[in-house]
Amino acid sequence: METRRIVVGLLNSVKVFNAELLENKLDNVQYKVIATTDQTHEQMVASVDGCEVLFGAPHFIHPLIPQLPTSVKWVQFTYAGLDGFFESYKETPNAPAWNIQYTRMGDVFALPIAEYVLGAVIAMERDFKEMFKLQSAKKWADYDNYVMYMTKPRPLNSLTAGILGAGNIGIKIAELLKAVGMRVIGFKNNQVIRNDGPFDDFYYPGNLDKFLSSCDFICNILPSTPNTIGLLSGKRLEICESRKPAFINVGRGNIIDEESLIRAVTNGWISKAFLDVLHEEPLPPSSKLWEMDNVVITPHVSGPFVKGQITSLFKENLKLYTQGKQLKFEVYPSSNSY
Incomplete structure (x- = not known):
């Protein structure tokens, strides 16, 4: 045969x-x-x-x-x-x-993306972008900047990271962030019956605002679906104003439209943004995001082959x-x- x-x-x-x-x-x-x-x-x-x-x-x-x-x-x-x-x-x-x-x-892509997120957390907490600017200008930090760089960073084990999307990639991100001592909470659609993973707590669509306001870092890994498109748009991130978390996006850019993202950064609702995905890709040269000091943009490379x-x-x-x-x-x- x-x-x-x-x-x-x-x-x-x-x-x-x-x-x-x-x-x-x-x-x-x-x-x-x-x-x-x-x-x-x-x-x-x-x-x-x-x-x-x-x-x-x-x-x-x-x-x-x-x-x-x-x-x-x-x-x-x-x-x-x-x-x-x-x-x-x-x-x-x-x-x-x-x-x-x-x-x-x-x-x-779970581990490479998780490594990217951990790198983004450290880069933002240590102000690496500002130090790269000093290097490009061949300039040593003056005393005031030196003091700022030495006193501003917070111990990661004192911070909470919230992950929007608790699937395979979200779990791997949580594992790496837990490894450096962070408290990690997850946001997902379906109720967790038994939490035997790396997350300290879970939140659901009914308490999204409580989830967002509990974070020092917010990381989006959600796919693009009718339930996720525009989830953070409008004034949704205003709830973060008191804690001013940094926002990392490795999921899909349409979770928040560009205007809403710029408003959230400008108004201080979030302190910084580290963006590997954007609402429009490639991001056009006319976008204000390119020029914002507290925004880092990478060209959709968080999950390398x-x-x-x-x-x-x-x-x-x-x-x-x-x-x-x-x-x-x-x-x-x-x-x-x-």
């Missing part, structure tokens, strides 16, 4: 993923590299015809879903966040391809798929949640 061969279509702009998979081939798996440039939509659809599995970046695959060939049975995305996935479903909910399996990258990890998870799922078992990190288009 001939063994069934699975054809996997690779749609990646990060070529290292393809190289890692092609270097260590699995038995009975044939990889087909799909060109992601210089092809029309119709050519792309034709290119994936005959593939049973697709592995690639969401922005290449989303436009294909309404017309995916019937040969495709499973799509593995290389991202953890899939905002466009749910948006695509809303636009074409009756496409037959929505009935196949879809999986995301799960917690592959760690060599081997993304392809390892895919190969693990591929083995489960060949065995007819439950895949890791499945997502369902109609649920609009992770």
